[in-house]
Amino acid sequence: MDPTLVLVGRPNVGKSTLFNRLTRSRDALVADMPGLTRDRHYGHGRGGPRPFLVVDTGGFEPQAKEGIVQEMARQAEAAIAEADVLLFIVDGRTGLTPQDKAIADRLRRTGRPLHLVVNKAEGMNRSIVAAEFHELGCGDPLVISAAHGDGVRELVELALEPF
Ligand code: GDP
Numbered sequence: 001m002d003p004t005l006v007l008v009g010r011p012n013v014g015k016s017t018l019f020n021r022l023t024r025s026r027d028a029l030v031a032d033m034p035g036l037t038r039d040r041h042y043g044h045g046r047g048g049p050r051p052f053l054v055v056d057t058g059g060f061e062p063q064a065k066e067g068i069v070q071e072m073a074r075q076a077e078a079a080i081a082e083a084d085v086l087l088f089i090v091d092g093r094t095g096l097t098p099q100d101k102a103i104a105d106r107l108r109r110t111g112r113p114l115h116l117v118v119n120k121a122e123g124m125n126r127s128i129v130a131a132e133f134h135e136l137g138c139g140d141p142l143v144i145s146a147a148h149g150d151g152v153r154e155l156v157e158l159a160l161e162p163f
């Protein structure tokens with residue numbers, strides 16, 4: 001089986017944009033409206049050192065109690081259970097949020113390989129952006145721009161290194 005990379009993070013951080021870039025598709029809906037991706041989306045990863053699968057998830061809010069948001073969280077939990085590698089996406093423009101901290105706590109408890117990915121960082125100073133997210137305790141952040149493609153190749157190579 002090809003290794004499965006699962007994209008997790010709160011709504012609107014750019015998971016679907018990254019999914020589309022990794023799979024070179026337009027399958028995932030990208031929108032300014034948070035939480036548009038309600039189900040899991042699967043795709044074949046392309047352009048990496050080996051074949052891989054990518055799973056896009058709706059926004060993950062561990063405290064969600066009801067409705068669509070809770071369903072999205074349930075889908076994200078199911079995807080996490082299938083992950084060989086978790087890519088935890090955060091937004092370098094918004095900065096660190098309490099939701100990010102809650103998600104980090106949840107993901108670290110899975111014990112699965114986890115990479116922290118700071119997105120939307122085009123034109124920003126990488127080390128300054130990375131420093132802000134260190135306190136999440138998820139290791140050295142990888143600073144990327146899913147929209148522009150910056151850092152995406154490096155991210156894939158690192159995530160697939162063990163396989
Ligand atoms: P999701 O909810 O996490 O799947 O986020 P989306 O992929 O739907 O993106 C949410 C918004 O962020 C959209 O307006 C995207 O165009 C924008 N976005 C995604 N990636 C980037 C990026 O690398 N840079 C910038 N500036 N905006 C981005």
Ligand code: MG
Nearest residue numbers: 015016036037
């Ligand atoms: Mg989405």
